[in-house]
Amino acid sequence: MGSQSHPHPHLNGDSNTHIPKKPKLSSLSTSLITEAEIQNEFNHHDPTVARINNGSFGCCPLSIIQSQQQLQLEFLRQPDHFYFSELKPGILKSRILLQRLINAHHLDEISIVDNATTAAAIVLQNIAWSFAEGKFNHGDVAIMLHYAYGAVKKSIEAYVTRAGGHVIEVYLPFPVNSKDEIVFEFRKALEKGKENGKKVRLAVIDHITSMPSVVIPVKELVRICREEGVDQVFVDAAHGIGCTDVDMQDIGADFYTSNLHKWFFCPPSIAFLYCRKSPGCLDLHHPVVSHEYGNGLAVESAWIGTRDYSAQLVVPKVFEFVNRFEGGIEGIKKRNHENVVEMGQMLAKAWETNLGCPPEMCASMIMVGLPACLGISSDSDTLKLRTHLREKFGVEVPIYYRAPKDGEFDVVTGYARISYQVYNKVEDYHKFRDAINQLVGDGFTCALLYN
Amino acid sequence: MASQSHPHLNGDSNTHIPKKPKLSSLSSSFITEAEIQSEFSHHDSTIARINNGSFGCCPSSISSSQQHLQLQFLSQPDHFYFSHLKPGILRSRTLLQSLINAQHLDEISIVDNATTAAAIVLQNIAWSFAEGKFNQGDVAIMLHYAYGAVKKSIEAYLTRAGGHVIEVHLPFPVNSNEEIVFEFRKALEKGKENGRKVRLAVIDHITSMPSVVIPVKELVRICREEGVDQVFVDATHGIGCTDVDMQDIGADFYTSNLHKWFFCPPSIAFLYCRKSSQCLDLHHPVVTHEYGNGLAVESAWIGARDYSAQLVVPRVFEFVDRFEGGIEGIKKRNHENAVKMGQMLAKAWGTNLGCPPEMCASMIMVGLPACLGISNDSDTLKLRTHLREKFGVEVPIYYRAPKDGEVDMVTGYARISYQVYNKVDDYHKFRDAINELVGDGFTCTLLRG
Numbered sequence: 001m002g003s004q005s006h007p008h009p010h011l012n013g014d015s016n017t018h019i020p021k022k023p024k025l026s027s028l029s030t031s032l033i034t035e036a037e038i039q040n041e042f043n044h045h046d047p048t049v050a051r052i053n054n055g056s057f058g059c060c061p062l063s064i065i066q067s068q069q070q071l072q073l074e075f076l077r078q079p080d081h082f083y084f085s086e087l088k089p090g091i092l093k094s095r096i097l098l099q100r101l102i103n104a105h106h107l108d109e110i111s112i113v114d115n116a117t118t119a120a121a122i123v124l125q126n127i128a129w130s131f132a133e134g135k136f137n138h139g140d141v142a143i144m145l146h147y148a149y150g151a152v153k154k155s156i157e158a159y160v161t162r163a164g165g166h167v168i169e170v171y172l173p174f175p176v177n178s179k180d181e182i183v184f185e186f187r188k189a190l191e192k193g194k195e196n197g198k199k200v201r202l203a204v205i206d207h208i209t210s211m212p213s214v215v216i217p218v219k220e221l222v223r224i225c226r227e228e229g230v231d232q233v234f235v236d237a238a239h240g241i242g243c244t245d246v247d248m249q250d251i252g253a254d255f256y257t258s259n260l261h262k263w264f265f266c267p268p269s270i271a272f273l274y275c276r277k278s279p280g281c282l283d284l285h286h287p288v289v290s291h292e293y294g295n296g297l298a299v300e301s302a303w304i305g306t307r308d309y310s311a312q313l314v315v316p317k318v319f320e321f322v323n324r325f326e327g328g329i330e331g332i333k334k335r336n337h338e339n340v341v342e343m344g345q346m347l348a349k350a351w352e353t354n355l356g357c358p359p360e361m362c363a364s365m366i367m368v369g370l371p372a373c374l375g376i377s378s379d380s381d382t383l384k385l386r387t388h389l390r391e392k393f394g395v396e397v398p399i400y401y402r403a404p405k406d407g408e409f410d411v412v413t414g415y416a417r418i419s420y421q422v423y424n425k426v427e428d429y430h431k432f433r434d435a436i437n438q439l440v441g442d443g444f445t446c447a448l449l450y451n
Numbered sequence: 452m453a454s455q456s457h458p459h460l461n462g463d464s465n466t467h468i469p470k471k472p473k474l475s476s477l478s479s480s481f482i483t484e485a486e487i488q489s490e491f492s493h494h495d496s497t498i499a500r501i502n503n504g505s506f507g508c509c510p511s512s513i514s515s516s517q518q519h520l521q522l523q524f525l526s527q528p529d530h531f532y533f534s535h536l537k538p539g540i541l542r543s544r545t546l547l548q549s550l551i552n553a554q555h556l557d558e559i560s561i562v563d564n565a566t567t568a569a570a571i572v573l574q575n576i577a578w579s580f581a582e583g584k585f586n587q588g589d590v591a592i593m594l595h596y597a598y599g600a601v602k603k604s605i606e607a608y609l610t611r612a613g614g615h616v617i618e619v620h621l622p623f624p625v626n627s628n629e630e631i632v633f634e635f636r637k638a639l640e641k642g643k644e645n646g647r648k649v650r651l652a653v654i655d656h657i658t659s660m661p662s663v664v665i666p667v668k669e670l671v672r673i674c675r676e677e678g679v680d681q682v683f684v685d686a687t688h689g690i691g692c693t694d695v696d697m698q699d700i701g702a703d704f705y706t707s708n709l710h711k712w713f714f715c716p717p718s719i720a721f722l723y724c725r726k727s728s729q730c731l732d733l734h735h736p737v738v739t740h741e742y743g744n745g746l747a748v749e750s751a752w753i754g755a756r757d758y759s760a761q762l763v764v765p766r767v768f769e770f771v772d773r774f775e776g777g778i779e780g781i782k783k784r785n786h787e788n789a790v791k792m793g794q795m796l797a798k799a800w801g802t803n804l805g806c807p808p809e810m811c812a813s814m815i816m817v818g819l820p821a822c823l824g825i826s827n828d829s830d831t832l833k834l835r836t837h838l839r840e841k842f843g844v845e846v847p848i849y850y851r852a853p854k855d856g857e858v859d860m861v862t863g864y865a866r867i868s869y870q871v872y873n874k875v876d877d878y879h880k881f882r883d884a885i886n887e888l889v890g891d892g893f894t895c896t897l898l899r900g
Contacts, residue, residue, distance in 0.1 A: 046527040057528035057755055065525070069518065075717070076514065078495040079506035080845050084836070114737075117754030121737045132581035132612070151754060155738035163581070261755065268524070269756035287736030288563075288570045289604035305566030305600060306506055306710065307718035308760070387533070396529050 033324040042423040050395045050428035054419035055213065055239060055365045058262035067317040068267050071310040087309060091302045094315035098272050101319075101329075102256075103247045111273045111301040112312050113286070116238040117151045119257035119273035120204075122297070123234050124159035126284050127202055131163035138164040141193040142202040143186075143230070145170045145216070147209040152236055156204065165201065168193050172214070174402055175356045175367075179217040186221055190228050200230045207237035207258075208244060212400045213365045213417050214357050215244060222252045232280065238271075239263060242322075242329055243336075244363040248274055254281070261311070263364065263421070264329070265318050270311045273297070325422070332422060336364035340420035343429040344368050347418070350433045351440075356415050365419045367400065369412035370436060375445035376401055376414030384449040385414070393435035482773040491872035499844045499877035503868035504662065504688060504814045507711035516766040517716050520759040536758060540751045543764035547721050550768075550778075551705075552696045560722045560750040561761050562735070565687040566600045568706035568722035569653075571746070572683050573608035575733050576651055580612035587613040590642040591651040592635075592679070594619045594665070596658040601685055605653065614650065617642050621663075623851055624805045624816075628666040635670055639677050649679045656686035656707075657693060661849045662814045662866050663806050664693060671701045687720075688712060691771075691778055692785075693812040697723055703730075710760070712813065712870070713778070714767050719760045722746070774871070781871060785813035789869035792878040793817045796867070799882045800889075805864050814868045816849065818861035819885060824894035825850055825863030833898040834863070842884035 033041075041061035045051055075082045095110045104110055113119050130136045142160045144153065146169045161167055170189040173181050193200040203225050208215050218235050225233045232254040240246050240258030242265070248256060256274040260266040275281040275297060284297045288304040322329045341359040344366035348355050356367025376382060382399040389395040400415045418429065482490075490510035494500055524531045544559045553559055562568050579585045591609050593602065595618045610616055619638040622630050642649040652674050657664050667684055674682045681703040689695050689707030691714070697705060705723040709715040724730040724746060733746045737753040771778045790808040793815035797804050805816025825831060831848040838844040849864045867878065 044522060044526055046530075049527055049530075051527075053529060057524075057532070060525055065521075072514075073493060075506075076509055077493055078498055078500075078845070080502060081495075081498075081839065083506070114756050115754040117739055118737050124738075125736065128581075129611075132577075150740035151738065154740055154742040158734060158738045158742055162578075259755070267757070269754070285607060287574065288567045289573075289600065289607045290566055291599040291603055293603040293607050305564040305718070306708070307563050308716070308757070311757070390530065396527070 032326050037324075038422055045423065048394050049390070050397075050431040052418045052420075052424065052428050052432060053396045053398055054421035054424075055210075055262065055417060056398060057268070058259070059265065059421055059423060060261065060267045061265055061321055064265060064267060064314060064318055064321060068310045068314045071313050072308060075308075075310070087313075088302065090313040091309065094312055095272075095298065097315055097319055101241070101246075102258075102272075102274060103249050104274055105249070106277050108296060108298055109248075109274050109277055109281075111275065111286075111298040113257075113271050113273050113301050115261075115269045115271045116149075116236055116257045116259050117155070119255075119271055120152045120155045120234075120236060121159070121287055122273060122284055123202075123255050123257075124155050125287055127165065128159040128163040129283070130201070131160075131165055136165070136201055137199070139166050139198055140164075141166050141168055141198050141200045142204065143168050143170060143189055143193055143200060144204040145172060145206055145209065147172055147174075147212065147214075148204060148206055149210045149236065149238060152204060160202070166198070172209075174212050174214070175354065176214055176361065177358065179220070179361065182214075182216060183220060183224070187224065190224065190230070194228065200225075200228070201232065203230050203233045205233065205235050205253075207235050207246075207256075208239040208363055208365070210238065211398065211417060212356055212367050212402065212415055213239070213362070214367075215361050215363055218253070219251050226252075239363065239365070242333060243365075244333070248276070254278070260315070260318070265321055267311045267314060270315070273301075333364065336420045336422070337362070339424070340364050340366050340418060343418060343420060343426070347416075347429060347433055347436075351436060353412050364421065365417055367415040367417055370399070370414040370416055371440050372410055372412055373440060373445070374414060374436075375447060377446065381446040381449070382414060385446055388449060389432075389435060393431070393438075395432045395435050397432060481775050487871055494872065497843050498839075499846075499880040501867045501869075501873065501877050501881060502845045502847055503870040503873075504659075504711065504866060505847060506717070507708070508714065508870060508872060509710065509716045510714055510770055513714060513716060513763060513766055513770060517759045517763045520762050521757060524757075524759070536762075537751065539762040540758065543761055544721075544747065546764055546768055550690070550695075551707075551721075551723060552698050553723055554698070555726050557745060557747055558697075558723050558726055558730075560724065560735075560747040562706075562720050562722050562750050564710075564718045564720045565598075565685055565706045565708050566604070568704075568720055569601045569604045569683075569685060570608070570736055571722060571733055572651075572704050573604050574736055576614065577608040577612040578732070579650070580609075580614055585614070585650055586648070588615050588647055589613075590615050590617055590647050590649045591653065592617050592619060592638050592642055592649060593653040594621060594655055594658065596621055596623075596661065596663075597653060597655055598659045598685065598687060601653060609651075615647070621658075623661045623663070624803065625663055625810065626807065628669065628810070631663075631665060632669060632673070636673065639673065639679070643677065649674075649677070650681065652679050652682045654682065654684050654702075656684050656695075656705075657688040657812055657814070659687065660847065660866060661805050661816045661851065661864055662688070662811070663816075664810050664812055667702070668700050675701075688812065688814070690721075691782060692814075693782070697725070703727070709764070709767070714770055716760045716763060719764070722750075782813065785869045785871070786811070788873070789813050789815045789867065792867060792869060792875070796865075796878060796882055796885075800885060802861050813870065814866055816864040816866055819848070819863040819865055820889050821859055821861050822889060822892075822894070823863060823885075824896060826895060830895040830898070831863060834895055837898060838881075838884060842880070842887075844881045844884050846881060 099110045168189050170186050222233050234255040235253040237258040242263030254276045259271045261269045286300040292300045292303050347368045351371050353369030379401050382401045386399050397416045404411050548559050617638050619635050656667050671682050683704040684702040686707040691712030703725045708720045710717045735749040741749045741752050796817045800820050802818030828850050831850045835848050846865045853860050
């Protein structure tokens with residue numbers, strides 16, 4: 001992923017051309033999606049809201065929704081036939097496409113699940129069994145990032161701590177200035193984990209942290225884990241596919257999960273869990289046990305009782321959609337990254353604040369400091385301010401509270417996580433810029449939100 | 452549940468003459484025959500769909516409501532998450548609490564399906580073994596006819612954790628509740644041998660294959676008398692099929708799908724957990740930031756996904772109340788019709804039913820002619836496919852192995868279902884298909900490649 005942050009000459013809210021490309025009649029290539037078509041695909045989005053939070057819930061184009069509804073209707077029309085003839089081949093087709101996309105060596109390595117939260121439960125439940133069955137010793141260690149997603153932290157508590165494991169958190173600085181800061185803290189935590197002859201059974205590493213959002217140098221951390229004798233590495237890439245580079249051979253983790261409804265245009269909800277082929281991976285099970293139990297995680301995950309599998313079956317249509325863009329998903333990623341950096345820098349300049357990380361440490365989301373005078377002093381403030389921005393200004397953006405350290409005065413304590421996806425326009429970020437400027441101009445502070 | 456024949460039966464016991472709205476009273480008119488057909492006009496019309504028991508059904512108006520909710524989410528998901536999701540699920544849970552006569556709202560959790568509910572209950576059992584609350588070798592009892600997924604779940608969580616499983620062997624065909632009670636007591640005694648503790652009894656309210664209504668209330672009472680720790684009733688076929696009253700049944704855990712017999716879209720079920728000190732320890736296996744806030748709250752948020760099937764429940768209650776007698780009326784008529792159709796088929800084929808009418812709800816097992824030569828599970832699948840592809844009949848078939856000494860017995864039973872969209876022609880089509888196969892000298896050996 002390049003780290004260019006020069007302004008895009010043709011930027012007009014979306015770096016895809018706003019002049020429809022004429023189909024090349026003389027060649028076999030189909031025309032690229034036009035600006036108008038993109039807007040059409042997302043015209044179900046609430047037009048009164050500057051939707052600069054693709055990171056939380058993602059998005060789904062109308063044509064995919066329609067394909068999904070078609071699948072849902074097919075099932076309702078004759079569910080037995082659908083179950084016996086369409087379901088398994090359909091999920092297989094999706095898995096094959098995903099295998100190729102992420103460069104996994106074996107199809108068996110790809111399971112489709114609801115979301116990264118479910119994937120985490122699968123990996124961690126297996127760890128719990130290892131403790132319960134005496135494969136691991138009490139006090140053996142799991143390492144996770146301090147900024148790990150809330151659900152994953154709880155899952156580690158529910159499965160690892162409860163089963164007798166000891167959890168060590170990697171404290172990361174924020175704002176962060178370089179990858180080396182992260183690597184340094186990670187090594188420190190690993191050393192702590194190995195104290196007193198304990199074994200580090202699992203390292204859980206976010207590919208891109210959620211809040212605050214930063215791209216973690218996973219490849220390097222996985223390498224360090226191997227050097228330091230960590231049993232297994234689980235990369236939580238909730239923000240993965242469509243956001244950053246996802247290559248299983250390159251990254252080298254044992255487990256890797258990514259949502260597809262966040263940055264890969266799938267309907268809610270679908271994710272994949274990659275499990276590197278090894279003797280250990282045979283023991284993974286989906287927690288919702290069906291008659292497929294014991295047939296391998298991919299097969300188990302493809303049938304977890306009667307439910308709506310349409311989001312998993314619509315994946316081929318999503319690949320078609322993505323390939324209508326110039327450069328496919330790689331092109332989308334690149335442009336999203338360039339745009340989010342540009343918008344982030346525009347906002348930081350307008351508010352005279354700073355970004356949370358250098359451009360090369362972000363993908364399609366970036367943390368932008370909010371003016372200190374807003375008086376963001378707690379997590380509660382961030383929620384209230386977010387609601388205020390939604391209800392009074394029509395801006396949807398999550399905010400992170402960054403507590404001041406000892407000795408810090410008058411620092412930026414609030415960071416907005418802005419996202420950029422193909423439906424966004426520069427006006428969305430201007431709306432946000434102006435909203436904050438208005439609040440600042442009005443002498444607004446978060447204390448006012450408490451009645 | 453009465454089994455008298457219905458005088459106005461014409462494929463569907465709801466009146467086929469549209470009721471005129473009573474202008475002089477405040478009551479709204481009942482759903483008409485035409486409206487029912489319209490609600491299910493998306494069903495494949497070339498198929499005699501007599502298998503509601505497998506995947507249920509969902510009326511078009513409910514699908515539309517669901518799509519509306521899905522679009523609402525996609526339009527502004529953050530707002531939906533912060534303002535609509537929790538109140539919506541709360542509303543659904545409140546309606547369900549009333550429906551099943553649960554005393555506390557906390558007791559009602561909404562999950563994807565009964566399979567998920569089983570995983571929740573059983574994972575808790577596994578922890579109890581792992582954490583030393585239970586002793587290795589402590590027992591769980593389940594029915595031999597327990598649903599395949601539940602059996603595997605018991606293996607995955609209970610056996611793996613060190614528990615010992617005892618199956619209750621039930622006769623089939625079955626003639627009375629007493630036969631079931633007798634076998635259950637036998638299994639309980641076995642479970643308590645050598646000072647072992649019976650930690651869990653898993654009892655189907657209505658077994659899947661072969662399908663029979665189990666006298667759960669009585670079995671729960673026996674469990675209490677015999678000192679069984681906890682009872683989990685798996686009522687996949689529960690709501691909309693049989694009577695579901697938590698105070699009356701008295702189980703610790705009870706789960707029922709709502710997409711099978713309660714017109715919800717795929718998929719949604721509830722898990723009832725009787726308020727007690729132990730129920731605090733249940734967790735949804737997919738852990739989120741809500742971990743520790745109680746199962747109902749945990750289940751209401753298991754990560755970003757489509758919760759629309761759970762949110763559309765109030766609309767489903769409205770739909771059900773358009774029928775005369777509401778869900779009670781639907782159940783009653785479905786039962787009467789299933790029995791009537793079953794008896795019609797058994798008579799036409801010279802076979803028998805798998806149980807007496809009072810031991811079925813809206814599904815019944817009908818013996819298939821012995822000359823078809825159904826000799827194993829594989830035959831039943833192939834015959835089912837043959838019926839679907841060649842005759843346009845959708846019906847699951849059960850293989851009932853002959854016992855020692857039995858000759859020329861019925862070895863195959865079809866499980867027919869009756870739901871509001873069915874018509875008597877559906878069952879005639881099935882009757883005629885089997886008669887044709889018999890007349891052609893068909894046997895299952897012909898299907899084995």
